[in-house]
Amino acid sequence: MPASGRSRSHTAFEPSEPTLRAAHERAFRERFGVGAAPRVFFAPGRVNLMGAHLDYNGGPVMPMAIDRGTFVALAPRSDRVLRLASTLEPGAVELALDAPPPASGHWYDYPLGVVHALRGGGHAATCGADVLFGGNLAIGAGLSSSASITVATAFALDALWSLGLARRDHVQVALWAEREFVGVRCGIMDPHAVGLSRPGHLLWLDCRDETTEHLLLDTDAVSIAVADTGVRRELAHVAFNERVRECGEAFERLRRHVPEATCLRDVPLDVLREHEDELDATVARRARHVLEEVARTFTARDALRAGDVETFGAQMTAAHASLRELFEVSVPELDCLVDAAAACEGVLGSRLTGAGFGGCTVVLLRSGAREELESALGSAFERRFGRAPRVAVYRGDGGPRELLAGG
Ligand code: GLA
Numbered sequence: 412m413p414a415s416g417r418s419r420s421h422t423a424f425e426p427s428e429p430t431l432r433a434a435h436e437r438a439f440r441e442r443f444g445v446g447a448a449p450r451v452f453f454a455p456g457r458v459n460l461m462g463a464h465l466d467y468n469g470g471p472v473m474p475m476a477i478d479r480g481t482f483v484a485l486a487p488r489s490d491r492v493l494r495l496a497s498t499l500e501p502g503a504v505e506l507a508l509d510a511p512p513p514a515s516g517h518w519y520d521y522p523l524g525v526v527h528a529l530r531g532g533g534h535a536a537t538c539g540a541d542v543l544f545g546g547n548l549a550i551g552a553g554l555s556s557s558a559s560i561t562v563a564t565a566f567a568l569d570a571l572w573s574l575g576l577a578r579r580d581h582v583q584v585a586l587w588a589e590r591e592f593v594g595v596r597c598g599i600m601d602p603h604a605v606g607l608s609r610p611g612h613l614l615w616l617d618c619r620d621e622t623t624e625h626l627l628l629d630t631d632a633v634s635i636a637v638a639d640t641g642v643r644r645e646l647a648h649v650a651f652n653e654r655v656r657e658c659g660e661a662f663e664r665l666r667r668h669v670p671e672a673t674c675l676r677d678v679p680l681d682v683l684r685e686h687e688d689e690l691d692a693t694v695a696r697r698a699r700h701v702l703e704e705v706a707r708t709f710t711a712r713d714a715l716r717a718g719d720v721e722t723f724g725a726q727m728t729a730a731h732a733s734l735r736e737l738f739e740v741s742v743p744e745l746d747c748l749v750d751a752a753a754a755c756e757g758v759l760g761s762r763l764t765g766a767g768f769g770g771c772t773v774v775l776l777r778s779g780a781r782e783e784l785e786s787a788l789g790s791a792f793e794r795r796f797g798r799a800p801r802v803a804v805y806r807g808d809g810g811p812r813e814l815l816a817g818g
Contacts, residue, residue: 425547425803428453431482432814435545438498439484443541447486450570453546454563454811455480456554457604458637458764458773460613461723462708463700463730464738466598468658469619469674470705473712474600475628475635476608477554477805481546481563482814485571488539493526495519498545508536514592521557522564524588529568532584537572549801551643553765557593558601561585566811578810582606595648596655610809615712619674626715628807633720633759634778638752638788639801640744642769651766654697654738661698664690675701700737704730724759724775731762731772740767744796748772751791755784 426434432451439449455476462472488494493511496503500518511527514520522544529536544563550556565581565588568574576584585602589595599618608614612625628635644650662675668682680702687695707726714722731749735741745763749772752761757780764773776784785802792800 425479428814429818431547432816432818435482435484435498435543436816438545439486439541439543442496442543443486443494448816449484449486449541449543450567451814451816452483452485452563452567452570452811453480453814454483454559454566454605455608455808456548456556456559457601457608458554458635458771458805459600459604460635460764460773460775461704461711461726461730462600463704463734463762464598464654464658464740464766465676465701465704465708466600466616466618467596467655468662468701469676470701471615471617471708471712472600472604473613473615473626473708474604474608475613475805476604476808476810477548477635477637478808479546479548479554479803479805480605480808481544481548481556481559483563483567484543484545485540485567487571488541490539491536492539494539494541495522496543498543499550500544508539514594520593521560521588524592525561525564525568525584527592528584528587529565529572529574531587534574534576535572536568540568540571542567549639549771551647551770552639553763553767553770554637555601555605555765557589557595557597558585558605561588562602562605562811564588570813578606581811596652606810608808608810611807613715613807619676626712628715629718629720630778630806632778634776634781634804635807636774636776636781636784636802636804637764637771638748638774638792639771639803640742640748640769640792641798641800642742642744644742644768647766647768650740650768654740657694657697658701661690661694661701664694665698676705678702680706696737696739700733703733703737720759720775724761727760727762727773727775728753734763734767738767742767742769744769744792745772747792747795748788748800751788752776752784755787756780757783
């Protein structure tokens with residue numbers, strides 16, 4: 412049923428960071444009572460523009476941190492108890508720092524995994540704390556809410572306990588928490604994007620050797636929009652783990668033809684073409700996506716360096732077709748948004764972002780084309796699915812930080 416009003420998509424207008432900080436501090440006081448003012452920390456979410464499903468294959472990726480993320484308000488306690496609560500999720504937990512419980516399938520497994528990772532790394536927790544999580548990042552929408560909460564927790568506990576960790580340590584702690592404690596075989600892209608990004612830049616991360624480069628995005632000329640389908644698939648992590656397994660199988664079969672290869676990314680496309688019949692048909696499609704996406708991602712980087720945003724955008728749209736046909740992680744709602752964006756003047760490219768199976772598309776558009784985009788996506792999506800997608804334009808953000816009162 413079409414909604415009334417001029418624009419048929421929901422546009423998210425966000426309050427300023429100081430306003431959000433103040434609201435989160437108030438929520439903390441309501442939850443834990445009045446006492447010393449809490450410290451408040453922030454870690455962003457991310458979109459990925461190029462390099463879909465390449466991180467766990469050792470390929471290059473090009474994410475950007477966004478100005479939406481996780482807020483963590485925290486105050487020390489005089490005992491060794493940690494209380495974790497959230498404004499976004501039901502359920503809270505109280506635990507003994509010296510004997511933290513195992514994973515239980517609740518949202519607080521993510522911060523709890525960080526506590527376990529820090530303990531395992533021999534870092535001393537000097538006091539207990541009351542901690543309230545919240546923020547303005549859609550959960551489970553492919554914007555990396557999980558890396559956002561784990562990196563935010565690592566950063567905040569590092570500050571509370573004066574651990575003196577480096578940014579790359581936060582990334583490693585976050586990765587351990589999600590992989591080993593929560594049990595999702597995620598790649599390395601998300602915590603790197605959340606932990607290492609710089610405002611106004613895309614992050615180039617080569618996942619084979621973890622080298623990074625910050626690539627300037629001309630934000631006067633182009634903007635990045637995200638359109639949320641609203642589709643959340645419960646079993647997305649099962650399908651994700653299945654893709655990881657299939658890519659692993661492709662590598663195991665192809666590596667005998669490329670003895671020096673250390674990951675699927677190292678296998679030349681010609682070798683895949685020559686030996687495709689040795690692979691199960693599904694596994695061959697996955698491998699083809701990976702190897703062609705590696706080539707597209709290098710093309711996109713060269714184009715960005717040369718200021719050629721048209722070529723960059725074309726790589727994004729080609730990536731989506733491959734994610735739909737070969738990697739099979741799209742859904743009709745995502746395809747509808749990508750097709751509608753392609754028909755819209757001022758759009759340079761778009762594709763699903765994150766793992767797929769629902770969530771969001773990311774759109775590269777000429778600055779100034781935002782209204783056309785919103786109305787094009789809104790009407791196409793509503794015609795087909797009877798509801799409006801949420802469309803927002805994001806600025807490239809930096810990594811985690813403390814938000815100071817009055818700052
Ligand atoms: C999820 C994973 C990432 C990455 C993307 C797909 O977001 O957490 O590590 O594999 O999917 O590019």
